[in-house]
Amino acid sequence: MINALQFLRQVVIISLLFVLVGCAPLTTSPDKNDTNVVGQRKVIALVPDAQATEGMRAAGLSGGYQLLDVTDLAGLDLTMLTFRMPDGITGPQAIAALEAAVPTSTVGINHAYRLQQSSSAAQELDYANAMMRWRTDGCRAQVPVGVIDTGIDTTSPALDGARIVTRAFFEGRAAPAAHGTDVASVLANPSRLKDVTIYGANVFGQQDALGLKAGADALVRALDWLAEEDVRFVNLALAGPYNKLLDLAVERSVDRGLILVAAVGNDGPNVDPLYPAGFDGVIAVTAVDADGRIYRNAVRGPHVDIAAPGVDILVPSGGSVRFVTGTSIATPLITARLAADPTLANARSVSDVRKRLAATSAELGRSGRDPVYGHGLALAEDICGD
Structure with missing residues (x-):
């Protein structure tokens, strides 16, 4: 006092x-x-x-x-x-x-943070699993994961095999749950990750002329909840400006052993880093197409860590499917790959995760880490622990 x-x-x-x-x-x-x-x-x-x-x-x-x-x-x-x-x-x-x-x-x-995904009219084949070399019957999740996004429709048939715990961190009415459901469906697809527990932090209750937005305060509250639940890997398919409140919360989360995986953003190759992917303690994910070419709207820079398929990705939608594009949809593929890896089940250091990703990736750009692809395309070959 x-x-x-x-x-x-x-x-x-x-x-x-x-x-x-x-x-x-x-x-x-x-x-x-x-x-x-x-x-x-x-x-x-x-x-x-x-x-x-x-x-x-x-x-x-x-x-x-x-x-x-x-x-x-x-x-x-x-x-x-x-x-x-x-x-x-x-x-x-x-x-x-x-x-x-x-x-x-x-x-x-x-500050406001926005989702990094858009609908796609292209009708490509479901190439993501083959490109990343996932085992045909998928891998068992080694640890629970967190998803900071919109709400998740827990009644979606695509999530039947997942255990989902949700909590909201905003005032007013909830935003539509489509984006969070897409991310969770990609993450928990049993052809990739089986028997996963997802802690879904809904931070989107605001909308303006540019679409949905989440406040930095909601992200801070969500990180606090996931830290209390001791969630190991956290998926953040959103991006926005630098904010020192979020910076401090990310720093505290990393100190607690959380591994944060974030989309680099879709604002194009000529902008400064977006956040939270731009923070040193966060795994920054970019998107490529079926031919390994960079998604044209992906943010670039020295902070980029790793690439995953993110152009025309097949996502279950009700009784049918649709195709979506963006660094948002590439991010859960990396989170799933990390959660399936028994060598990372006890990882508490982002540097250990970066080393593992670098050692199990395929070069896409110049030799070594580069500002377009990071360490290259993440591979899920021979990582299953069961």
């Missing part, structure tokens, strides 16, 4: 910062038309202990912020406080003031 002198110091610091930061450029602050933000007037703080929590409460109160929520993130050893910013205060001003008041905090705005 802070004493009266500490509280007074915080009030003075916040007041000075509001004056000083008011002269800074406002180009990074969210506004009502910013489609890359969920809840434009929200600012979120992650703090490490009870003293910092009380300090942040006091700092928010003295600055005129409305405290909307306090969440204990026991899986990440953090507490998350969500505030509504006062009118006239920008995102950068709020971040600077609150972090100065509580130096151990990480404060940020609620």
Whole structure:
């Protein structure tokens, strides 16, 4: 608990910062038309202990912020406080003031993350299993896996062989469950991965003119849940801008031994890395077609780790099938390959996973790791543990 002198110091610091930061450029602050933000007037703080929590409460109160929520993130050893910013205060001003008041905090705005998949009209053969050299009768899952996505339709016939535990991490109505169901169906296809338990974290309850979007706060909550459940591999078929709240949550998740597998994104070859795939501690997955050519919209860069089929992938849909394309649909193929591998069942280091993927991949680009294909095409040959 802070004493009266500490509280007074915080009030003075916040007041000075509001004056000083008011002269800074406002180009990074969210506004009502910013489609890359969920809840434009929200600012979120992650703090490490009870003293910092009380300090942040006091700092928010003295600055005129409305405290909307306090969440204990026991899986990440953090507490998350969500505030509504006062009118006239920008995102950068709020971040600077609150972090100065509580130096151990990480404060940020609620960036949006979007799914990385699109429908395809092409009618290619189901080539993914043969290309990755999966055993014809599939492999048994060695560990549970997590899926951070939309909801999952647990009644889908394609998921009959999987045990699915779901939980939602958003406010309001749920988004359609098609994308999460597609990802889970690719992951749990018994011709690839059998007897798998999936922890489905639904983070999509928002939609705008560009489609579905999930807030960074929802991703942080989902990672906390999966860390508490001790889920080993986590599939993230979504991408968005850098966010330091997510950065901290990813860092804590990796420290807890979670292996995060994320789509590099579909924004094209000439953009900066998207996140969470752009974080050092995350396995970044790109997509190729049946001929091993890179998906034309895949993000490229030195962070790319591995490639999997992701162009015109056959996905069960009700009583029929359809074909989808994107780095989203390549990602669960990598997650399934990792979950089937008994040599990775106890893996707690992303470097160990990278070494294993590098040793069991086929070159697609230049020799060694490259910014287009990473280590090349992931192979599932002779990895089954049963």
